[in-house]
Amino acid sequence: xANEEVQKTLAELSRDLQESKARLEEAQRxxxxxxWEWDLETDVVVWSDETYRIFGLRPQERPMDLATVRAxxxxxxxxxxxxxxxxxxxxxxxxxxxxxIVRPNGEVRTVHSVTPKRWSSMPGxxxxxxxxxxxxxxxxxxxxxxxxxxxxxxxQSQFYLREGQRLAHMGSWASSxxxxxxxxDLGIDWSEEVYKIYGLDPQNGPPSLEQYLAVVHPDDRAxxxxxxxxxxxxxxxxxxxxxxxxxDGAVRHVRCVGVPVFEDGVFKAFHGTTIxxxxxxxxxxxxxxxxxxxxxxxxxxxxxxxxxxxxxxxxFHSSDENARLYGFDPSKGAIPFERFYNAILAEDEVALxxxxxxxxxxxxxxxxxxxxxxxxxxxxxxxxxxHHNPSQEIGEYVGITMxxxxxxxxxxxxxxxxxxxxxxxxTNRVNMMGELAAALAHxxxxxxxxSITSANACLRxxxxxxxxxxxxxxxxxxxxxxxxxxxxxxxxxxxxYKKGAPPERGIVDLNDIIREMxxxxxxxxxxxxxxxxxxxxxxxxxxLADRVQLQQVFMNLMLNAIDAMxxxxxxxxISSRLTPEGQLIVSISDTGIxxxxxxxxxxxxxxHTTKPQGTGMGLAITRSIVEAHGGRVWATANxxxxxxFHFTLAAKAEVDA
Amino acid sequence: xxxxxxxTVFIIDDDRGMRQAIHDLVESVGLxxxxxxxxxxxxxxxxxxxxxxLVLDVRLPQMSGLDFQRRLTExxxxxxxxxxxxxxxxxxxxxxxxxxxxxxxxxxxxxQDLLDxxxxxxxxxxxxxxxxxxxxxxxxxxxxxxxxxxEVLTLVVxxxxxxxxxxxxxxxxxxxxxxxxxxxxxxKAGSVVDLVRMADKLKLSPCK
Numbered sequence: 001x002a003n004e005e006v007q008k009t010l011a012e013l014s015r016d017l018q019e020s021k022a023r024l025e026e027a028q029r030x031x032x033x034x035x036w037e038w039d040l041e042t043d044v045v046v047w048s049d050e051t052y053r054i055f056g057l058r059p060q061e062r063p064m065d066l067a068t069v070r071a072x073x074x075x076x077x078x079x080x081x082x083x084x085x086x087x088x089x090x091x092x093x094x095x096x097x098x099x100x101i102v103r104p105n106g107e108v109r110t111v112h113s114v115t116p117k118r119w120s121s122m123p124g125x126x127x128x129x130x131x132x133x134x135x136x137x138x139x140x141x142x143x144x145x146x147x148x149x150x151x152x153x154x155x156q157s158q159f160y161l162r163e164g165q166r167l168a169h170m171g172s173w174a175s176s177x178x179x180x181x182x183x184x185d186l187g188i189d190w191s192e193e194v195y196k197i198y199g200l201d202p203q204n205g206p207p208s209l210e211q212y213l214a215v216v217h218p219d220d221r222a223x224x225x226x227x228x229x230x231x232x233x234x235x236x237x238x239x240x241x242x243x244x245x246x247x248d249g250a251v252r253h254v255r256c257v258g259v260p261v262f263e264d265g266v267f268k269a270f271h272g273t274t275i276x277x278x279x280x281x282x283x284x285x286x287x288x289x290x291x292x293x294x295x296x297x298x299x300x301x302x303x304x305x306x307x308x309x310x311x312x313x314x315x316f317h318s319s320d321e322n323a324r325l326y327g328f329d330p331s332k333g334a335i336p337f338e339r340f341y342n343a344i345l346a347e348d349e350v351a352l353x354x355x356x357x358x359x360x361x362x363x364x365x366x367x368x369x370x371x372x373x374x375x376x377x378x379x380x381x382x383x384x385x386x387h388h389n390p391s392q393e394i395g396e397y398v399g400i401t402m403x404x405x406x407x408x409x410x411x412x413x414x415x416x417x418x419x420x421x422x423x424x425x426x427t428n429r430v431n432m433m434g435e436l437a438a439a440l441a442h443x444x445x446x447x448x449x450x451s452i453t454s455a456n457a458c459l460r461x462x463x464x465x466x467x468x469x470x471x472x473x474x475x476x477x478x479x480x481x482x483x484x485x486x487x488x489x490x491x492x493x494x495x496x497y498k499k500g501a502p503p504e505r506g507i508v509d510l511n512d513i514i515r516e517m518x519x520x521x522x523x524x525x526x527x528x529x530x531x532x533x534x535x536x537x538x539x540x541x542x543x544l545a546d547r548v549q550l551q552q553v554f555m556n557l558m559l560n561a562i563d564a565m566x567x568x569x570x571x572x573x574i575s576s577r578l579t580p581e582g583q584l585i586v587s588i589s590d591t592g593i594x595x596x597x598x599x600x601x602x603x604x605x606x607x608h609t610t611k612p613q614g615t616g617m618g619l620a621i622t623r624s625i626v627e628a629h630g631g632r633v634w635a636t637a638n639x640x641x642x643x644x645f646h647f648t649l650a651a652k653a654e655v656d657a
Numbered sequence: 658x659x660x661x662x663x664x665t666v667f668i669i670d671d672d673r674g675m676r677q678a679i680h681d682l683v684e685s686v687g688l689x690x691x692x693x694x695x696x697x698x699x700x701x702x703x704x705x706x707x708x709x710x711l712v713l714d715v716r717l718p719q720m721s722g723l724d725f726q727r728r729l730t731e732x733x734x735x736x737x738x739x740x741x742x743x744x745x746x747x748x749x750x751x752x753x754x755x756x757x758x759x760x761x762x763x764x765x766x767x768x769q770d771l772l773d774x775x776x777x778x779x780x781x782x783x784x785x786x787x788x789x790x791x792x793x794x795x796x797x798x799x800x801x802x803x804x805x806x807x808e809v810l811t812l813v814v815x816x817x818x819x820x821x822x823x824x825x826x827x828x829x830x831x832x833x834x835x836x837x838x839x840x841x842x843x844x845k846a847g848s849v850v851d852l853v854r855m856a857d858k859l860k861l862s863p864c865k
Contacts (some may be wrong), residue, residue: 445743446672449764456768460685468685475681482674582762 025049032143033091038066039136045069054111055145056103068070071524074100074108081502085115098144115139166192169276176269190274198248198277217243219253235260235267241277253281285326295320302403310360310386311395313337323404325382327375343372347377356386360395363388369404379410419523430591443489453483504511507542508550510584510649514574517554525562530567537577541651549625556618557645564642589644595637603635623645658673661747662707663794664779665706669699669725670714672740675764679712679741682768683775684817696725710759710778712771723749735785737778741766762855797861806843809836813849814856 025048034051038044045066052059055072072083095115100108115137134342165171171194175187188206195202198215209228216224220242227238237259244254256271261384298304304322309338310313312356315337320330328335344352348370355422359366366386374380454643458475461468506550518532525532554574561572570591577585595603603622619633626647634648664671666683668690670676675693683690696717711729715722726738740753740761750761759781791854802810805826812822819837823830846852 045695214779442743445764447674449743449766450672450678452765453682453768457678457682457685460682460768464685471681471685475678478677478681480676482678485674648801 018292027456027636029053034141035139036141037136037138051141052110054141055106056105056109056488059344072101072103074102076100079130088115095139101635109143109145112142112144113182114142125351131202133571145504164209165191166196169193171197172272173274174269174271175258187379192550194274197252197274197292198244199248199250213247215244216244217535219243231258231270235269238272241281252276252277253278254606296321299324304401306398306401308337308399309393309400310356312615313341322401325374325401327378328373343374345371345373359386359388363390365399381405392440401618422520422523440489444486447485447489448483451479451486454478505544505546508545508547509542510537510550510576510586511540513550513554514576515548517551517558518574521555521558527574528562530562530565531571533571534576535572535573537575538582541582542575543629543649543651544650545629546625549629552648553622553625554588557647559641560618560645561588561592563592564590564594568592570642578651583645584649585652586649587646588600589638589642589645591638595635595642595643604633663687663689664708664710664782665689665691666710666779667699667713668712668716668777670712671695671698671717672714675714675741677685679771682771683712686772688775688779692725696720696728701831703848708779708782710737710739710775710782712741713718713777714751721839723753723756726753730757735782739771739778741771746765769842773823785836792858795844799855799859801843802840806836806840809833810840810844810852810856811861813840814853814861 028048028050031052032054034048034054036048036051037046039046043066045064047059047064049059052272055064055069057064057068066344068083070078078486081097081099082643083329085095087093095113096599098110098112100110102108108111158394161172171191171192173194190202190206192202197540198207200215201208213221213225224240224242227240230236231604237257239255239257241253241255244252246252253276255277256272257275263270298319298321302321302325303318304325306322308316308513313336315334317336323330323335326340328339329647352368352370355366355368358364366389367383368385369383371380372380372382381404383402383404384399385402388397409548454475458472458630460480461472461475514534514536522532526527556571558574565572568591573589575587575589577587579585623633626649631648631649633645635643637643660782666688668676668679668683670679670692671694673694676694680690680692691702693702699711712726713722717725720728722740722742729736729738736752737759738757739759741751741764742749742761743764753761760770761780762774799807799810808826809822812825817825819830819833823833826833841845841852844852844855844856
């Protein structure tokens with residue numbers, strides 16, 4: 001070979017070499033791969049330009065040395081890297097490491113460094129001399145930061161997806177074949193969670209159509225097969241919930257949503273999700289059942305529930321029964337607040353509004369009764385209970401509304417009945433006294449008439465000439481007998497109460513009786529425009545008395561007072577007080593016609609009456625009872641108008657038995 | 658006519674004291690008294706022919722005095738009644754007086770009021786008894802007549818002349834005159850007018 005040619009060839013080679021080197025440089029730059037050579041003899045490392053760039057250095061600025069590299073390796077990776085490399089070298093394994101470096105500007109990059117294994121024979125590898133001693137190492141460095149990041153991100157999102165699917169009992173699937181060709185093979189890919197949902201082993205791969213349908217509950221199988229067929233034929237999506245029976249026998253509700261994916265108008269595949277909705281289904285059914293129970297309960301008790309803002313008149317919730325209470329049809333959609341409110345009777349609305357406004361202002365709960373005119377015209381009584389939660393907006397209430405019409409009617413009936421009873425008691429009392437008086441009149445009249453007649457006869461015997469003394473004496477004896485007979489009748493009357501109802505004395509709170517009788521006679525009083533007022537001494541000692549008899553005393557005196565005012569109306573005042581001597585004094589005062597001008601002291605006598613319908617027995621009986629209890633009864637005229645009746649009782653009376 | 662025997666006052670009152678007192682009062686004025694506790698007891702005794710009256714309490718245990726009054730009238734035992742009562746009222750007294758009661762007294766009454774009423778009742782009874790006795794007497798006389806004489810009497814009081822009677826009974830006028838003489842004598846009638854009055858009391862219906 002001629003030298004010139006050699007020269008030429010060398011020059012060409014040199015040029016080729018330069019070109020190759022330049023291409024290599026370019027290739028390294030594009031691929032982010034650098035290389036290096038380490039002369040173990042001189043401990044000098046030569047770096048390619050790209051290696052500099054990977055490390056964030058400029059090749060011209062300062063040459064890299066091993067210390068620089070070491071310093072730049074991420075502190076966390078440094079030790080493991082060098083130990084690993086040493087171990088590899090000792091073991092004769094090609095060092096291959098991934099590690100992070102920190103660029104001078106602080107940027108962290110991940111690099112992949114490979115030192116080829118067979119370094120003794122191949123150029124570019126670590127080189128040894130003839131003795132086989134290692135004197136040069138060669139390797140590549142690749143910046144794999146971007147790839148690493150992508151990998152990490154993928155790993156992360158896969159993790160999230162898997163976790164998410166696991167947590168949501170939701171799997172995903174894709175089927176490219178279904179919809180393109182119809183075969184037993186669904187051509188489907190299932191995520192791990194789908195296998196779990198179906199209770200199938202992922203090792204066996206996705207099921208065939210037949211296998212798939214076998215898992216579906218027999219009742220849902222036909223419709224599921226149909227769904228898949230339609231999806232295939234029409235390439236349309238699906239959203240079905242069906243039951244499946246897992247191999248272990250558990251029945252689960254599974255919802256399957258699939259959508260066809262098109263690319264440039266060409267069908268590609270079905271993508272979808274599979275969700276285990278068993279819990280959801282169970283809760284839904286439970287909720288539905290609870291709701292049915294609640295609706296039933298509301299309907300049975302005529303109780304509606306609601307939630308609304310009374311200020312903004314916005315209804316958040318209104319149960320069906322709530323609408324029905326007002327005669328509205330709940331199936332015809334939401335009923336605005338105004339329709340409910342306008343049903344309230346005008347005469348009740350004013351008071352109701354005042355109460356509600358007050359409750360809203362105070363942020364308080366409320367409990368109101370009002371009447372409405374129902375859509376069908378019927379008047380109903382409603383009771384509304386509203387609860388305000390302090391954490392809620394002002395005016396926001398949750399509550400119930402009840403139809404209390406029946407209860408109200410029953411109450412009215414009861415009240416009427418009670419009134420009737422009270423009237424009857426009054427009438428009975430008058431009738432009984434009348435009968436008693438008539439009977440007594442007859443009983444007393446007989447002996448008196450007899451004695452008068454006997455006296456007449458006696459006088460006639462004496463007037464004879466000669467006087468018939470024997471017959472006169474006999475007549476006188478009969479006068480005595482009849483006189484005693486009359487006296488017996490009177491005694492009988494005086495002991496009437498003792499005989500009629502043997503006194504049952506017990507500890508009695510007078511104020512208690514006063515309150516009780518006031519309540520009992522209030523209706524009667526109201527009917528005659530009379531106000532009952534009481535001024536009770538708070539610390540009244542108890543008395544030992546017959547409660548029923550004392551009630552009679554109050555009944556008599558209070559009815560008398562009411563009688564005295566029944567044409568004019570007025571005020572009935574009952575007061576109780578305690579004298580320093582320990583005597584209880586009760587006074588019943590009226591503003592009526594007052595005591596009769598004459599014979600005022602005779603009013604307590606039996607049969608003395610100033611009233612057309614009176615029996616004249618009331619005050620006589622009153623006196624008899626009070627005196628039997630060791631007390632006294634008297635009447636005084638009021639300065640202004642009317643009369644006051646007083647009676648005394650001894651505290652814890654030492655009364656005659 | 659019978660001479661007036663001592664009149665009897667009957668007393669019915671369930672109240673023993675009252676009953677005894679009235680009984681005694683009645684006796685103190687010299688009248689006979691008989692007293693009973695019940696109406697039944699009174700009905701169980703025979704009435705004598707002498708003048709009597711009844712003092713009756715309105716209120717009796719078994720039967721009211723007013724009902725008892727009606728029963729007496731129905732059984733043909735007319736007796737003047739004085740009602741006494743311990744609790745009379747106006748409607749009750751009106752009803753009693755309408756039914757023929759002599760008086761209605763309210764207990765206690767003035768003794769003189771009762772005695773006056775008793776006298777009035779006895780007087781009424783005496784007259785009634787006299788009338789009863791007279792009718793009894795006339796009946797006896799009437800039954801003392803022969804059948805033909807009774808027939809003639811009936812025709813005479815109907816206002817027929819002897820000739821007409823003779824024609825009617827198919828006898829001679831002289832025979833009729835004889836019958837007629839016997840009738841006037843037996844009936845102790847002074848005139849035809851007397852005879853007519855007697856026939857009226859005997860309630861004889863004139864023949865046609």
